[in-house]
Amino acid sequence: RRTTRIKTRTLQCFLTFLLALTLAVAESAGRAADRVVTYPAPAGEPVSGDYEVTAGGQKVDVYTARVLDPPFAGKQWDFGGPYSFANFDVAGRVTVRITSPRSLRNTVIRPQAAVASMTVEDDHTLVLTLDGPHKFSVEPEGRKGPLLLFANPLEENPPQPGAPNVIYFGPGIHQANKITVTSNQTLYLAGGAVVKGGVLAQGDNIRIAGRGILDGSDWEWRKGPTPN
Numbered sequence: 482r483r484t485t486r487i488k489t490r491t492l493q494c495f496l497t498f499l500l501a502l503t504l505a506v507a508e509s510a511g512r513a514a515d516r517v518v519t520y521p522a523p524a525g526e527p528v529s530g531d532y533e534v535t536a537g538g539q540k541v542d543v544y545t546a547r548v549l550d551p552p553f554a555g556k557q558w559d560f561g562g563p564y565s566f567a568n569f570d571v572a573g574r575v576t577v578r579i580t581s582p583r584s585l586r587n588t589v590i591r592p593q594a595a596v597a598s599m600t601v602e603d604d605h606t607l608v609l610t611l612d613g614p615h616k617f618s619v620e621p622e623g624r625k626g627p628l629l630l631f632a633n634p635l636e637e638n639p640p641q642p643g644a645p646n647v648i649y650f651g652p653g654i655h656q657a658n659k660i661t662v663t664s665n666q667t668l669y670l671a672g673g674a675v676v677k678g679g680v681l682a683q684g685d686n687i688r689i690a691g692r693g694i695l696d697g698s699d700w701e702w703r704k705g706p707t708p709n
Contacts, residue, residue, distance in 0.1 A: 518570040518635065520672030520692055523653045529565040532619075532628045535578045536569050543567040543628070544694065550702040560624035568631035568692060570614075570672075577609040579628065583621050591618045633692065640669045640690070650674045650693060659706035662687050670695060679707030 517537035529543040595617035619628040652673030664684030670693025
């Protein structure tokens, strides 16, 4: 009987160990699945003073976008600006925290289905839960200076610098002006790159990709290095 009790206890200990190991592996797999990748703004690039954002506890730099040129200012398209925008990559569920000197009490999310939940923590803080990648607008006052958030899927097999038929811009500010892309070429803007210029596509099977920013705001409307 004593031998039987010892064997029973040994089996119980083994099963307890196996359960703990399974839970640890599952927890580790969950952490691996719920990933956030951010891309710091390059030195010298202005960031928004209207919003601060974190995703999964990581800082996400927020940029500004000029939305009105003289031909449009004061017209029916003039809702006030500039807009703010930010991007990061995510896999799995993530908590996004937004703070602003503006009141966020009456914020509307468009589309509303992009977020699993929204909590107004206080007058200047929102906490959003995302189930995965989504693109949406955070609108404290409608079209007056919203925050556009681009929660992208994780990149898979991005092009590498020096690869054949790849025009590659790494992190940093680049004064590229006119970028001509021809048949079977890929223009790749890595996360953290701000490329000032325009793209002239000449050919077929052209691909433009990456998490960087193509910025035409150094030029007036239709007066840049490319026709559009």
